[in-house]
Amino acid sequence: MKVLLLNGSPNEKGCTYTALGEVASQLNENGVETETIHAVNGPIHGCTGCRMCGRDHRCAFDGDRVNEARAALARADGLVIGSPVYYASPNGAFLAFLDRMFFAGNAGFAYKPGAAIVSARRAGTTAALDALNKYFLISNMPLVPSQYWNMVHGNTPEEARQDAEGMQIMRTLGRNMAWLLKCIAAGGEPPAEEKKVRTNFIR
Numbered sequence: 001m002k003v004l005l006l007n008g009s010p011n012e013k014g015c016t017y018t019a020l021g022e023v024a025s026q027l028n029e030n031g032v033e034t035e036t037i038h039a040v041n042g043p044i045h046g047c048t049g050c051r052m053c054g055r056d057h058r059c060a061f062d063g064d065r066v067n068e069a070r071a072a073l074a075r076a077d078g079l080v081i082g083s084p085v086y087y088a089s090p091n092g093a094f095l096a097f098l099d100r101m102f103f104a105g106n107a108g109f110a111y112k113p114g115a116a117i118v119s120a121r122r123a124g125t126t127a128a129l130d131a132l133n134k135y136f137l138i139s140n141m142p143l144v145p146s147q148y149w150n151m152v153h154g155n156t157p158e159e160a161r162q163d164a165e166g167m168q169i170m171r172t173l174g175r176n177m178a179w180l181l182k183c184i185a186a187g188g189e190p191p192a193e194e195k196k197v198r199t200n201f202i203r
Contacts, residue, residue, distance in 0.1 A: 001181050002033040004076040006069060008094030012038045015119040015160040016082040016161035019152045019170050023080055023117065026174025032181060033064040035076070037069050044093040045100070066097055070073035070105040077181055078113040079141070080173075081132055088124030090131055102135050110140035111190040113180050115173055119160060124149040140193075144180055146173040 005024060009016035012126070017036075024034040045061040052060040058067045073079055083090035089120055093115065116132035118125045126149055150173055152166030153159075161167060 003078040005036040006081045018157040022170035023174040030178035046096040047099040059104045082117045085120035085124040088127045105141040114141040115144040
């Protein structure tokens with residue numbers, strides 16, 4: 001079993017990375033392999049709705065790591081995404097990254113457990129989590145819970161590590177993800193899906 005972790009912070013080894021590392025430590029302790037991708041390592045192009053991904057099964061914009069992450073998740077069994085909080089919201093560049101990754105690949109992400117974590121100095125965490133969780137909810141991906149909202153507080157990695165409750169939340173999340181993956185593996189095939197109905201308006 002393998003879980004992909006996406007670091008949505010421009011700071012490759014900052015607070016978000018520190019929190020994701022705590023999740024990964026518990027996944028590894030429970031026999032689950034992890035791969036971490038630093039998603040926002042440069043400018044990120046937003047989705048233009050060109051729908052070329054429907055034909056090519058990859059995003060048309062190839063100058064960043066979106067297609068790498070999409071392919072990595074197709075091979076993985078679960079996903080954890082992490083973002084710093086900017087203006088009570090996830091990092092805008094990371095949202096652009098996720099828009100394109102999920103638009104291009106979400107048909108292959110169904111039934112893979114997902115979780116979001118956020119890092120903030122002080123506030124805006126629950127609003128940011130709500131935005132990130134919507135990617136899972138629209139993609140038939142079970143949400144993995146923890147003992148509280150998946151957040152850590154601190155202005156530096158050292159301060160984030162001092163958030164004892166936040167670090168415990170991350171460890172609980174990692175253990176819960178490992179447990180759910182094993183339950184899914186033991187449970188057999190996912191439920192059959194109906195053909196999608198798209199209602200644009202209601203008379």
